[in-house]
Amino acid sequence: MLEVKLHDIGEGMTEGEILHYLVKPGDRVTADQPLVEVQTDKMVAELPSPGAGTVKEIVIDTGTTVQVGTTLLYIEGEGSPTAAEVKTAPKTEVPAAKKEEKKAFISSFNRVLATPYTRKIARDNNINIEDVTPSDPSGRVTEEDVYRFLKGEQQPQKETAPTAEASFSRQKTTPDEIPFRGMRKQIAKKMTKSLFTIPHVTHFDEVNMTNLLKLRGELKAAGVSVSVPAFFVKALVIALKDFPVFNAELDEENEKILLKKEYHIGMAVDTEDGLIVPVVHDADKKSIKTIHDDIKQLNEKAREGKLKPADIQNSTFTVSNVGPLGSIGATPIINYPETALIAFHKTKKVPLVNEHDEIVIGHMMTLSMSFDHRVADGATAVAFTNRFASLIEQPNKLMLEMI
Known part of the structure; x- marks a missing residue:
């Protein structure tokens, strides 16, 4: 047995x-x-x-x-x-x-058996998955079932008279109730553990994005598409090598700070089911273009529910890129048991004074970095973000560091 x-x-x-x-x-x-x-x-x-x-x-x-x-x-x-x-x-x-x-x-939810990816296909095509007739003997709705329904090759399931139990359940479920279970509950547990275990300190800073956005535009005009987060990851890896205490894990039991030799960067992704952190593994060994491709693939897999366990394991440092959502600041919670997490916020056009005391229009981004105050101090965090900012503000310097 x-x-x-x-x-x-x-x-x-x-x-x-x-x-x-x-x-x-x-x-x-x-x-x-x-x-x-x-x-x-x-x-x-x-x-x-x-x-x-x-x-x-x-x-x-x-x-x-x-x-x-x-x-x-x-x-x-x-x-x-x-x-x-x-x-x-x-x-x-x-x-x-x-x-x-x-x-x-x-x-009360009349849950249909289907994978997250199958449900996404149904949602994207405005199909109520409960109307799809499953072909699998187990009652599970497959991708093929949804596509057959979309083509009109099967009719919606006929509604049956509601049972007393179902009627009671519908009465119990109201629009102002959200089930606290599944991924939302698991995220809550992990965030609570992190916040109550780690003494969080958040450091805020600004980064001039003008030169990087100009370089990215030139690359795009030449037929090379690279996302801004890919540059961020590469710059972070270089900064982490200079400040390894942020690529570490505290082992309280043995009274040691374990400095990681690998650079596995978690990239927080907001999905319909909650926050997921797929990982760009061995980012120090990859080009910016390869990192871009990895991020794009991981984001797609996360939103389609296709991530495998290996895709979310062993992160050593986490990034939250919330700028595209309009965020201007936050105090992010560390992805336990890591030592730090950095969040990139909105980039805005602002008037800047250049080296000739002239007012010019530039692109400024705010960032917030939460770190474990048991492991590092504020001065070290400032030095770390300064190092990161110098690489982003002078992308030619970033390229030289990669040689």
Whole structure:
């Protein structure tokens, strides 16, 4: 008998919420076949089958948050003992009242089985995914089902008379209620841990973007498209090498500050499901153009729900580029257990005085950098952002540093 347990599918993961099962008891499954979708603090992930066999029992209800190591279901493989012959681990009994409460809560949303990417396709085409008839025996709506519906190859599901339970659930759900669960709940837990563990200090500064935007315009005219965040990442890596304390992690138990030798830059992305931080790995070994391509690909995967665990692991420093949203300042919360996080805000045209005491129009951007005051001091943070600003304000100097 194979036990399918919730394992660590993300960096530092301790628990996950069971969104829904892709199989039911009696289904035959093959090795690596997706069995269940789990919501972690950063993403929705599918747990694969450890081997071939028949699903014998599903132990944990959907909507339940469980710890890593919890058995979710059992699969009986060929030649393996039957369920009656297996001594199962003791299970924590959920009170009947809680079970009923959970059922009512879930039914109020009439959740359709579908991946985040499939749901996005439906939303982008103004399709109510509940109207799509699933072709999969498990009841899961696939991308193909949505496209068939879009082409008019299937009719919307007929509405049935609402049951007493469904009517009650709709009465309980009001427009001014938002479920505090899934990714939103996981983000809240991580932010709370960071804020109550790390003594945050936020340093604010300004960066003259005029020369960088001019260079970017020249490159674009020459047929080379490179985003501003790609330049930011490269400049940050150079600055982090000069100030390694910000590319570090505090090990309180062993009383050490661990200086990381890798430069994995997390890029916060705002999605419909919440904030996700995909990672540009080994940014110190990549060109600005390659970093641009990585950021673009990771952003697309994040918004389509296609990120894999490897895409969000092992970040050493995090960037939040909120300027395009109109932000002019913030006090960002550090991506625990990192030491610092930098946020880039709105770039505005402003009058500046040049070296000849002439007033010219330039482009100024504000930034805010939160850091762990146990690990670094304000003077070091100022020196770090000064180093970063010097590379951005003189992009030719940035190019020389890369040689």
